[in-house]
Amino acid sequence: MEPVRQTALVTGPTSGIGHGIACILAERGFDLFLVSRNDEKLAAVKNDLESRHGISVTTMVQDLSQHGAAKRVFDEAQARGIEISILVNNAGFGIGGELTDMKPTAVAQMIQLNIMTPTELCLLFGREMKRKRSGRILNLSSTAAYQPTPYIAAYGGTKSYILNFSEALAKEMEDYGVVVTCLVPGPTDTSFFDRTGIEGLGEKQTGLWAKKKRMSPRSVARIGVDALAAGRLTTIAGLRNFLLASANRLVPRSLSATLSKWMIKRASDL
Numbered sequence: 001m002e003p004v005r006q007t008a009l010v011t012g013p014t015s016g017i018g019h020g021i022a023c024i025l026a027e028r029g030f031d032l033f034l035v036s037r038n039d040e041k042l043a044a045v046k047n048d049l050e051s052r053h054g055i056s057v058t059t060m061v062q063d064l065s066q067h068g069a070a071k072r073v074f075d076e077a078q079a080r081g082i083e084i085s086i087l088v089n090n091a092g093f094g095i096g097g098e099l100t101d102m103k104p105t106a107v108a109q110m111i112q113l114n115i116m117t118p119t120e121l122c123l124l125f126g127r128e129m130k131r132k133r134s135g136r137i138l139n140l141s142s143t144a145a146y147q148p149t150p151y152i153a154a155y156g157g158t159k160s161y162i163l164n165f166s167e168a169l170a171k172e173m174e175d176y177g178v179v180v181t182c183l184v185p186g187p188t189d190t191s192f193f194d195r196t197g198i199e200g201l202g203e204k205q206t207g208l209w210a211k212k213k214r215m216s217p218r219s220v221a222r223i224g225v226d227a228l229a230a231g232r233l234t235t236i237a238g239l240r241n242f243l244l245a246s247a248n249r250l251v252p253r254s255l256s257a258t259l260s261k262w263m264i265k266r267a268s269d270l
């Protein structure tokens with residue numbers, strides 16, 4: 001009899017960290033259920049991973065910033081008879097600038113994508129994992145979670161939510177044999193920066209976001225998958241990011257907020 005193959009659901013697998021995670025899981029023999037917005041990009045990832053690793057990849061086109069998206073993904077998995085052993089809540093983006101200059105609809109979509117959809121996916125797939133007493137969930141936060149982040153105020157808030165939510169959920173789920181891990185990347189070399197809308201961010205040679213100082217998405221992905229496999233609560237990717245996040249815990253929040261404002265102004269044209 002063939003051993004039962006396990007399937008991992010990855011949101012946002014067509015670029016950046018999510019693509020790295022999908023590739024590593026494929027290398028480790030998992031079938032994949034991949035969800036994002038662009039059919040062509042999804043098909044390219046599917047063809048590549050199926051041909052290189054002999055796994056089976058199912059794709060679903062879904063804008064996860066829309067209300068009800070998580071339920072549609074869950075229903076699709078159920079309809080196809082796919083049991084999810086690993087859930088990776090990776091898709092996310094950050095809008096930058098002064099909050100009062102932003103379009104309310106864009107901020108609402110970011111909050112839906114970064115908070116509501118991962119929370120609902122954890123609820124729906126987590127309930128199945130709890131029933132089966134096995135499963136693993138990887139949630140993507142950010143080092144922005146560790147301090148107030150002026151000019152990415154709402155984005156930083158969404159990532160603080162994910163960090164707290166993920167760590168609390170991990171404690172609820174440990175009694176049922178389900179692992180929940182939070183991956184905390186710092187600046188990583190992906191298309192994330194093109195979407196923030198902050199002029200010049202990362203284009204200067206100095207500062208936290210400088211291109212040459214960013215980690216590669218593949219190395220961040222590996223740190224996340226390894227932490228998930230080891231059953232860790234939280235992992236901050238990279239020593240520099242770990243030290244910066246830890247230092248933030250030692251200083252008063254008012255100082256941390258002021259420093260954060262100074263650093264993003266210094267690193268961009270704000």
Ligand SMILES: NC(=O)c1ccc[n+]([C@@H]2O[C@H](COP(=O)([O-])OP(=O)(O)OC[C@H]3O[C@@H](n4cnc5c(N)ncnc54)[C@H](OP(=O)(O)O)[C@@H]3O)[C@@H](O)[C@H]2O)c1
Nearest residue numbers: 012014015016017036037038064092142187188190191192
């Ligand atoms: N890069 C960094 O410096 C950094 C730092 C800390 C945390 N993070 C976090 O890491 C995660 C991955 O970011 P990344 O840097 O790898 O970004 P990325 O390269 O821009 O990739 C984002 C992925 O999410 C998908 N996606 C975006 N919006 C979506 C939507 N509305 N519905 C469905 N899929 C959507 C994209 O696919 P389509 O566009 O084809 O839909 C793409 O596959 C995010 O949660 C981000 O907040 C990134």
